[in-house]
Amino acid sequence: MEKVPGIVTVNEKWCKGCGICIAFCPAKVFTAREDGKPVVTNPDACTRCGLCELRCPDFAISLGGKSHGE
Amino acid sequence: MSVEELLERYTRRDKLPHIWCPGCGNGIIMGAVIRALDQAGVDQKKTVIVSGIGCSSRAPGYMKFDTLHTTHGRALAYATGVKLARPELKVVVLTGDGDCAAIGGNHLIHAARRNIDLTVVVFNNDIYGMTGGQYSPLTPQGSYATTAPYGTVDRNFDLCELVKAAGGTYVARGTTYHTRMLIDLISAGLGHKGFSFIEVVSQCPMYYGRKNKLTSAVAMLEWQKEHAVPVKAAAKLTPEQLKGKFVIGELHRQEAPEYTEVYANLVARARGEEK
Incomplete structure (x- = not known):
């Protein structure tokens, strides 16, 4: 997993492709790959609201820094 | 706290990734519990996490706390023992709808009746997932399950009303969709002295969703979003x-004497130490 500070990253090894992050991201940062796993295609739109982190059942998404009202 | 810090501090990293199905709500609830424990500022070394049997009850296995994975339905009985023996510990129970409401239903009402200082988080996915999708006491009436191919005829419990009636002093309901609210509800429960109970409406896309025209985790979270009404509204x-x-x-909060304190007073009285 390549880690860029301040940019949302997906741990592909842990991601099971449920699609929750793609469907509910308010800024539409993610796009689904063929296997259903998310790709960060619109990183500039990310507002760092942290909902993807909180709703990811697999702890596979990281904003790479502080979130959740910090 | 970043996800990395959260995982490092509160989980057994070598046990992850977890084995729950794609889209299962258990991981979301476990994350919310960990964040709530952090938010409430509990002492990790003085916290015990207790679970029963079922998909949800695997959660403590991933958590870096003193944990007990007990017998089916009996998490509350073990937790009561831990709390009575060591009242200074924070005791959290993670259980499922089947574990808590069916096999453990009797323990639930009596723990609530005593108002013992436990925080109970029920992972309510409406089904027995681990054993292949049998209906539980919380499966909505009329919905389909492996054991209800024509729909359930049993009326389902409103577990929050049950706990309130039985004497629980903090009762709340959250969902895996409203995750921020869920963290706050669990955190408030941890801060409440007495029996605190948080039901989490969750999703089992594999065994509940597929049989009930909710074919994905996304569809099930959409359902939560459309059907949940905040208490004020x-x-x-x-x-x-x-x-x-x-x-x-x-949904409910009241002050009432807490069981381990009442019990300590009784011990003092029996020993003639009472003023």
Whole structure:
């Protein structure tokens, strides 16, 4: 997993492709790959609201820094 | 706290990734519990996490706390023992709808009746997932399960009402969709002295969703979003308007003597130490 500070990253090894992050991201940062796993295609739109982190059942998404009202 | 810090501090990293199915709500609830424990500022070394049997009850296995994975339905009985023996510990129970309401239903009402200082988080996915999708006491009436191919005829419990009636002093309901609210509800429960109970409406896409025209985790979270009514909004609606919906938020809070304190007083009295 390549880690860029301040940019949302997906741990592909842990991601099971449920699609929750793609469907509910308010800024539409993610796009689904063929296997259903998310790709960060619109990183500039990310507002760092942290909902993807909180709703990811697999702890596979990281904003790479502080979130959740910090 | 970043996800990395959270995982490092509160989980057994070598046990992850977890084995729950794609889209299962258990991981979301476990994350919310960990974040709530952090938010409430509990002492990790003085916290015990207890679970029973079922998909949800695997959660403590991933958590870096003193944990007990006990017998089916008996998490509350073990937790009661831990709390009575060591009242200074924070004791959290993670259980499922089947574990808590069916096999453990009796333990539930009596723990609530005693108002013992435990925080109970029920992972309510409406089904017995681990054993292949049998209906539970919380499976909504009329919905389908492996053991109800024509729909359930049993009326389902409103577990929050049950716990409130039994004497629980903090009762709340959250969902995996409203994750921020869920963290706050669990955190408030951890801060409450007495029996605190948080039901989490969750999703089992594998065994509940597939049989009930909710074919994905996304569809099930959409359902939660459309059917959950916050407690303040619900107060302005008629029972007719609330039909088919469910209320989320803090549903009940009262002050009442806490069991381990009452028990300590009894011990003092029996020893003639009472003033």
